[in-house]
Amino acid sequence: MSERTYLDHNATAPVRPEASHALLEALGAAGNGSSIHGEGRSARARIEAARTEVGALVGVDPRGVIFTSCGTEADALALTPDYQRGSEQIRCDVLLTSAVEHAGVLRGHRFPADRVEILPVDPRGRLDVDALHEALARHAGEGRRALVSLMLANNETGVIQPVADVARRAHLHGAMVHTDAVQAAGRIAIDAKALGVDLLSMSAHKIGGAPGAGALVAVEPDLRPAPIFAGGAQERGRRAGSENVPAIVAFGAAAAAARRDLAVDVERIAVLRDRLETALRCEFPELVLLVGDVDRLPNTSCLALPGVTAETFVIALDLAGVAVSAGAACSSGKVGPSHVLAAMGVPERIARSAIRLSFGWSSGEEDVDRALGAFRRVLPGLMRRARAA
Missing domain, CATH: 3.40.640.10 (Type I PLP-dependent aspartate aminotransferase-like (Major domain))
Incomplete structure (x- = not known):
């Protein structure tokens, strides 16, 4: 593999x-x-x-x-x-x-x-x-x-x-x-x-x-x-x-180790996340970035592709070599949309398609490059499916 x-x-x-x-x-x-x-x-x-x-x-x-x-x-x-x-x-x-x-x-x-x-x-x-x-x-x-x-x-x-x-x-x-x-x-x-x-x-x-x-x-x-x-x-x-x-x-x-590296990692990881988000939003305007305008962890992105279920999105990226999640790991197997997004009033069509990407201490520029490549391979097909739905 x-x-x-x-x-x-x-x-x-x-x-x-x-x-x-x-x-x-x-x-x-x-x-x-x-x-x-x-x-x-x-x-x-x-x-x-x-x-x-x-x-x-x-x-x-x-x-x-x-x-x-x-x-x-x-x-x-x-x-x-x-x-x-x-x-x-x-x-x-x-x-x-x-x-x-x-x-x-x-x-x-x-x-x-x-x-x-x-x-x-x-x-x-x-x-x-x-x-x-x-x-x-x-x-x-x-x-x-x-x-x-x-x-x-x-x-x-x-x-x-x-x-x-x-x-x-x-x-x-x-x-x-x-x-x-x-x-x-x-x-x-x-x-x-x-x-x-x-x-x-x-x-x-x-x-x-x-x-x-x-x-x-x-x-x-x-x-x-x-x-x-x-x-x-x-x-x-x-x-x-x-x-x-x-x-x-x-x-x-x-x-x-986390305390030793914290100041450097906070800035480094935020740059990685922001680079990925910026590229995806530029290339795929259909993607919805949730809570991008509020103070949040430097490592976390929550994205949605309306019309495509989160499970489908996660599986497609997994097959392309990228591990992401649909909401919280401890809620895996759920059928309904995230209780977090529901509480925020996110429309169900968007909430049902939301995935989470989260970087960390082991992440690097190569992860952004490979993730962008995976999105470029899978998103056109997913978007065609969404339009046909």
Whole structure:
């Protein structure tokens, strides 16, 4: 098979060499991080070194980093009505979230369905801040504390949400704030303290780590969400179960590499994406670029060819050697249009044809060249099909 082009980093990024090396080294070492013998102490030291690197990527005290199995588990750990800060018990009565969140967040995790309020977004996919303000005031006025969960950047469109403004408004009403930064971490600079959030979710495999590790970050290290399940005292009693040392160590290595290269990669990857978008829009005016006029991740494009289903578009590009996706990877197999685009009010004919292209740390100019070649080969036939439909 000829060389392929991978443009699906938002689904999962290729493992970075640094992470691969760290993973293999950890796999070759014995020891449970909870054991007190030499091997156990060595495993613990590797976990804590990774914790420091993961915390540094988002500008927080490593003591606030809680390792999980993935980003979805990190969200599940965050979305609980019950927290403890020191000796203070904190009870959140309602979850406020946006209509474009990850499917797990929309389901509320540990909040009952009747305690989850989904707020609208504008046509560009950004939270309707006035609707949030009204909801916060209403719940506070009726004696309810809210937990607000708003993703930092959308996985399908790349749109960046006004998290800092939301956090400021939420705290004025006594609410707590969680942000799902799974797509944003390692792709834009993040200072969780400056954002003003209480909790932040991350995932290793989105930044070039190995699958099997994620993290929930408490900006104040003494903030403790109620554990999901009972067990041992791992992660300072916040997440029971033996730590996945190899995946955690690889997570730390990927976080260190992402932080080291961030400033250069943000600019380099944006140039690649913009070059591809500009060429495609010039050559194929039938293509629709969604949310091209709003602040978004530098690596993400959302394109549509009205009249051609996204599945057909993805398969045609795959056969031409280019890997892209139709919406979120975790929603694969869906028949209907993206809930994200539906919430934005995108017409169904366009939403059903939308695909996502996402660059990353391993992308280069040759990927743009090969992708353009693939589009030039497949788009004329797809457009003929669309006109005939």
